[in-house]
Amino acid sequence: MASERVYSIEEGTAVPLETVSLAEAGLRERQDLQEWVLARPEILGPDVMVIAFEFDHWQNSKGDRQRDRLDVLGLDADGRLVLAELKRDDAPDTVEMQAIKYAAMASRFTEADLVSYHSRFLSRRSGETVSEDEARTALLDHAGELDSEQLRQPRIVLVAGSFTSPTTASVVWLSEMGLDITLQRIQAYRIGDEGVIVTVSQLFPVPDVEEFTIAPQRAEAQQSKARRTRKRERSTVGRLLQSKLISDGTLLTLVPTTEVDAEARERVQEWITEDPRRGRATWVNGPKPLRWEYDDALYRPTTIAKQVLLYAADVERSVNGPQWWVTEEGASLTELGAAIGPGFDWDGLHTILASLPAGHWTTYGDLAKVIGTAAQPLGGHVMSCPECVNAFRVLDASGQTRPGFRWADPDELRTQRDVLEAERIQFINGHADPARRLPLNELREPLTAKTA
Incomplete structure (x- = not known):
């Protein structure tokens, strides 16, 4: 110098x-x-x-x-x-x-x-x-x-x-x-x-x-970031498709992230409010997994997010599309894909659920700890899994029923709470009796017995 x-x-x-x-x-x-x-x-x-x-x-x-x-x-x-x-x-x-x-x-x-x-x-x-x-x-x-x-x-x-x-x-x-x-x-x-x-x-x-040296290098860094974003999207979507975690027809909502500034996010929300179909898509287990409700065509997550950003805010830039799409439970595609990892084995979960005793309940978080994943992807799997018996005995961390809970049998008209109360589980102000919550060591017992 x-x-x-x-x-x-x-x-x-x-x-x-x-x-x-x-x-x-x-x-x-x-x-x-x-x-x-x-x-x-x-x-x-x-x-x-x-x-x-x-x-x-x-x-x-x-x-x-x-x-x-x-x-x-x-x-x-x-x-x-x-x-x-x-x-x-x-x-x-x-x-x-x-x-x-x-x-x-x-x-x-x-x-x-x-x-x-x-x-x-x-x-x-x-x-x-x-x-x-x-x-x-x-x-x-x-x-x-x-x-x-x-x-x-x-x-x-x-x-x-x-x-x-x-x-x-x-x-x-x-x-x-x-x-x-x-x-x-x-x-x-x-x-x-x-x-x-x-x-x-x-x-x-x-x-x-x-202006002539550092600025161009920073611009190249941003281009490199965009390339990494595309690679990350392929990895996330690939994991979700391989695991079949999300069932066909699952509703997803577009929520702009802080990748863009507050003004752009506000414009996106205003544009979606004008026609709510612009912010909704359903999952399809295929190469282009989102069916955009706005035009009924199939896209990758980032493609729609970029189009929405361009149409609504006149901003053209790369974004992490999977992060913009969230389930009804509030989990983004990125969170779901990252938490399950590639080829996650759900057999342990199926074993535990099949062994859940009547008159007791557990949580998504406790199950996730026992089998080594996160609560959000586990919840998504349970919602779409025909092998997940006794899923009605799984509640959220505070002992409340899940808003998006659906029975595998379409003819079942009872609520999740109806069935649990029939098993003599009391609810106080909407929360299940904590004394009936299975401790972690008892959740692990079916897995221990299986490997013994």
């Missing part, structure tokens, strides 16, 4: 200034560098607003507190999060990996999270209580309506006196893969006996050539 040259003009002569580290200049990371960024957030890029600093309110999937501390959390005018790591002098080799970890955790933030964090930040900085309503107004005035898809794609800024070659090589590669990451170099210069000046320079991407 080329170093900058800074001169003072003394009696008409350009005199080069002596470079010093921030430490040598008596400047500190938290008391000085961090305060500069808080006061001058343009150091992180144009139109950046600071939401919080020294942020450590992370939790893992179990709700346990994580002790990592992000230096600065910001928001740009486009509604994207900006995560900044500040290092007073030399950045360690792992600084980019640390920032990526923060970006992954921050990508789950919601508007409500940001409002809460910003309210605390403003209160802490001003010494007076700033309400969440005031914090929300400040955020929306800066970035407009916050879109969940935008928030899921944070921008990373690393600020340091210098970066190692491994770090710069990693950052270049990450940018080529589509990650928005910037290196800002901060350098102090001695001027006179007491004075110090500080410069901030964008080392990467180089501003003058970013």
Whole structure:
């Protein structure tokens, strides 16, 4: 990386200034560098607003507190999060990996999270209580309506006196893969006996050539993502067709995901509301498994999703079509295909169901734990499986009957609850008696006996 040259003009002569580290200049990371960024957030890029600093309110999937501390959390005018790591002098080799970890955790933030964090930040900085309503107004005035898809794609800024070659090589590669990451170099210069000046320079991407180098590479990354999406769709549909998990005629509803922004999703919903057939399809176990109710023709899931997006919102882009189509139980085709895995063996489920004793009940979740799958694909299989006897004894996690439950015998007119009550299972406020729920160890017994 080329170093900058800074001169003072003394009696008409350009005199080069002596470079010093921030430490040598008596400047500190938290008391000085961090305060500069808080006061001058343009150091992180144009139109950046600071939401919080020294942020450590992370939790893992179990709700346990994580002790990592992000230096600065910001928001740009486009509604994207900006995560900044500040290092007073030399950045360690792992600084980019640390920032990526923060970006992954921050990508789950919601508007409500940001409002809460910003309210605390403003209160802490001003010494007076700033309400969440005031914090929300400040955020929306800066970035407009916050879109969940935008928030899921944070921008990373690393600020340091210098970066190692491994770090710069990693950052270049990450940018080529589509990650928005910037290196800002901060350098102090001695001027006179007491004075110090500080410069901030964008080392990467180089501003003058970013449009011609990084932008095309990111575009290629998006094209590669589209190719992966098509491959993923083939895998999902293939698994579903092979497993026969979804029976012919099963109704599916189109629900746009956060792959597109809020405005596009709203337009899609409005377009479907005008003619509900546009958002409905039935499953057909064949190469083109969706019969679109709008024109009664057969398509692959992504084909319809892309057409709907184009017709409704004038947006032409690749999407993960199976993720857009959901069953009456709320499970997407992607979730069903991923959970069952290729060629899942349902024999264990059939054995357990055949052994369910009268006067007792179990849940989709408990059955899924015992046989090693997930509740949603198991529920879909039970709904369409002629071998799943005693399926009426399977309820949801709270002990309620399944809204979409159907008998294999079309002449059966009783409800699922009618039959269970006939077996002396009491329902209280719509929930089956928990004392009649089979424990997991008893569910496993038929499988143990079978292998004994």
